[in-house]
Amino acid sequence: MSGQTLFDKLWASHAIRTEDDGTSLLWVDRHLLTEGSHHAFGKLAERGLELAEPSLTFAVADHYVPTRTQLKAQWNADSRRMIDTLERNAARHGLRHFGPADPRQGIAHVIGPEQGLTLPGLLIVCGDSHTSTHGAFGTLGLGIGATEVAHVMATQTIRVVRPKTLRIRFDGMLGPGVGAKDMALAWIAQIGADGARGHAIEYAGDAVTALSMEGRMTLCNLSIEGGARLGMVAPDAITIAYVEGRTYAPAGPHWDAAVREWTELRSDEDADFDAELVLQAGDIAPFVTWGTSPDDALPITACLPDPATLPADKAEKVREALDYMGLEAGRPLAGTPVDQVFIGSCANGRIEDLRLAARVLESRKACVPGLVSPGSSLVKAQAEAEGLDRVFREAGLEWAGSGCSMCVGMNGDIVAPGKRCAATSNRNFRGRQGPGARTHLMSPAMAAAAAVTGELTDARQLLEDRL
Amino acid sequence: MKSGWTTHRGIAVALPIEGINTDQLMPARFMSTPRDQGYAKYLLHDLRRDSGGELAPDFPLNRPEAGDASILVARRNFGGGSSREAAVYALVDAGIRAVIAPSFGDIFAGNAANNGLLAAQVTEQDAGRLLAALESAPAPADVDLEGGSITIRDLRVAFNVDEVRRLKIINNWDDIDLTRNHSAQIAAYRKRLQITRPWVFPRD
Incomplete structure (x- = not known):
């Protein structure tokens, strides 16, 4: 037995x-x-x-x-x-x-x-x-x-x-x-x-x-x-x-x-x-979602899917997702411009997440607006004790209170229609962050990197000598 | 829902979309609404509208023939995502009694049965057949919960539903009533827990 x-x-x-x-x-x-x-x-x-x-x-x-x-x-x-x-x-x-x-x-x-x-x-x-x-x-x-x-x-x-x-x-x-x-x-x-x-x-x-x-x-x-x-x-x-x-x-x-x-x-x-499912950890690159379902995810080094090369039953779904997301088939994922970033949520709103994002942002400026919402008031206090809030603020991001916030938008923190958000949350569904909002899910390091460059970026480039 | 059911005849509509999650079924911004105000108007609120906020005339549920729909046929992974039971309330309040799809979100399927809504699982192939039968227009359909089949005209397709959920819908069982029959057993479990694993109870 x-x-x-x-x-x-x-x-x-x-x-x-x-x-x-x-x-x-x-x-x-x-x-x-x-x-x-x-x-x-x-x-x-x-x-x-x-x-x-x-x-x-x-x-x-x-x-x-x-x-x-x-x-x-x-x-x-x-x-x-x-x-x-x-x-x-x-x-x-x-x-x-x-x-x-x-x-x-x-x-x-x-x-x-x-x-x-x-x-x-x-x-x-x-x-x-x-x-x-x-x-x-x-x-x-x-x-x-x-x-x-x-x-x-x-x-x-x-x-x-x-x-x-x-x-x-x-x-x-x-x-x-x-x-x-x-x-x-x-x-x-x-x-x-x-x-x-x-x-x-x-x-x-x-x-x-x-x-x-x-x-x-x-x-x-x-x-x-x-x-x-x-x-x-x-x-x-x-x-x-x-x-x-x-x-x-x-x-x-x-x-x-x-x-x-x-x-x-x-x-x-x-x-x-x-x-059982086995993955080789060493082969995993930073991932980003491109579509409207969490499985629409690719390594940042990849190109967007092209419906023209897919079977009919898959092509339709990909076409609709690209259309909603305002993305062009086959283009490299890296370099996609974003309008804003969101760092927080129950997926990535804990102290280590904030430390990692701050490591990318330290002595750099964000070129798009962003909201940083710690996962709890104690995480917030801890981050402030470590001076992380200063890093976010000096980079130009908004340092907010804790809650589910812009992950689900129920408290009024929403992404405007058609705007593209680099988010550390867990759902990229249509309208999740607000009606018409376009969400790309990623790690805190990747969201911070997107803030710095204003586009989807391989965070590893910005973390060199910082890890 | 006041009573259980075993058969249902109603209008079936094709929603040939994969991954209709609970955020689509019931957008988060309406969830503070008290249930007694009715959730029907929120069902698929954003998906059935164009970017200007107008009802899209070609969305299946917006067609006049779909006005009395009580059966939906969709593609795989229906009701995934958020645990919001409000997604089921929106369907039920809009008169939907059964959703037919190749797969369902686990939490959604449980929520559905708890509200008398059938989440019936069919093969991908059979979902394709049903969708084809409804492609040109919604049509009357018969759902046989006891026999586990749905019939549209001359097309009869078998579906699966978890046995517990099937019985719950047929008998309109209420879990709280069922469980309270075992209150002595629950009390005994708790007492044993306090002795064998007292650390489980939070320190204050």
């Missing part, structure tokens, strides 16, 4: 019962709520139900939080209503709530790990697809819909059909100036935006274990962009060092017990995965 995968072990440890139809009822260790929870709170109220486990439920305002002013009087009506509603619901149910004025406020997927709420071996859910981010800790991170959010609120459990397992292995080491974002876009480009559909991913290999926690979070964050249910990295010494001493993390004897368990938490040598 073959061994168990990390996923098998976590699934087994959370299964309360399994139905004949294959659905398992799983225990939820942490439930993160954002402003979108209003639908679920409504469902709960309709049925007159209370929250089952308020002490395992944490609320944070992120999607609607204005990043350019803390003055509530200047917020738009949507932001005010959504943020107030969350605050009211959190107060009514006695939840810990990180509101806009809280120094710990930030994007749910940034503050969970930051506060020590995200721990190896847990199951974390949130009504947001990028909950896969938490998998970086060896955690089941499931994005769920509003009906499921209400179910978790009422029962602290979730009913899930067991996904299959997929191991994505990155052999060898990344070259300088190449990072987790490039790894993510590389595998998604290879197998498609629905290539990992129905699967739980475990990322493995030397290039993965060499990543910092920030890098692992970026990699796991984009799991959903390849269609996966979740993505994970087995915990190791890097994970444990990151978690130790954080506000809500275990301490004393509980810490010792936890570490003993986490040290064993990995796939067995002889574990079987339903599918």
Whole structure:
């Protein structure tokens, strides 16, 4: 009999019962709520139900939080209503709530790990697809819909059909100036935006274990962009060092017990995965998306696809994407002019991301405008303590508050119609950053390089002697 | 949706587009709207309009014959991306009962079943056949949820839907009710967790 995968072990440890139809009822260790929870709170109220486990439920305002002013009087009506509603619901149910004025406020997927709420071996859910981010800790991170959010609120459990397992292995080491974002876009480009559909991913290999926690979070964050249910990295010494001493993390004897368990938490040598994908890390160049789906991604050294050379069923989609993006078929990707940059989001809004972008921008000027929105208020404070805000400001970029910001535009930070944005976020869908907006996804180094040159640029050229 | 269903007859419309994600189904900027105001008007709001903001007359859902559509046939990876259940609300509020496609975003498929919306998976080839049958105009179609098939005129195509979701739609099951039947088992799990893995509970 073959061994168990990390996923098998976590699934087994959370299964309360399994139905004949294959659905398992799983225990939820942490439930993160954002402003979108209003639908679920409504469902709960309709049925007159209370929250089952308020002490395992944490609320944070992120999607609607204005990043350019803390003055509530200047917020738009949507932001005010959504943020107030969350605050009211959190107060009514006695939840810990990180509101806009809280120094710990930030994007749910940034503050969970930051506060020590995200721990190896847990199951974390949130009504947001990028909950896969938490998998970086060896955690089941499931994005769920509003009906499921209400179910978790009422029962602290979730009913899930067991996904299959997929191991994505990155052999060898990344070259300088190449990072987790490039790894993510590389595998998604290879197998498609629905290539990992129905699967739980475990990322493995030397290039993965060499990543910092920030890098692992970026990699796991984009799991959903390849269609996966979740993505994970087995915990190791890097994970444990990151978690130790954080506000809500275990301490004393509980810490010792936890570490003993986490040290064993990995796939067995002889574990079987339903599918496996192997990439050579050394071959990965900085990636950029050119189209309207995350799998429309290419190395910066490549040329845009040409529908004329593609089979009819592929050509149509490429033609439409190029048309929406205002790009010419077959042209080199590098040198494409951009109108603005966005650095932030749950994909790349952590301190290392800002350090890397600042390294490119140090003593240089941006020739296009840009918005830098740290992933949390604590990341912001840390960046300011390190003088990174000064680098961004002196380069001519706007240093803003934390939130989902221009990744999804719900707080009013949007890209104007037809404008082209070099963004460190995770979705390049039509209109994602605002109606008619054109988004190119890339790493923080690449976005910073685009700011400096005003066009899509191989960041490695600007990082020479700076790494 | 107030009750479950097993068969449905309605107008089917072809949306021959790949990767219609939930951002397209329900653009983010409308998501602060209370549900009771209805989400039908937001369904595919931007995709069905031209750059000037006018409804594009040749977009399939904008054609007059598509006015009463309740079945959509699309290409692969329908409903990928954001977990927003509002995408399903927009479809349901617009009267859509079934979406037929070669593949669906996992979260979307779960959200759909939780709202009585069928996300029926067909092969690429069968999706092509259905799209061809609807190419010239929307047409009446019969969805048989128990038998797992959709019929348009003389074309009958089998579809797959996860068994749990099929039963949920047929019986209009509510997960909270189902789970609350097991509350003793949940309580026992929690108690055991506190003893065997107390570190799981957040320090305060």
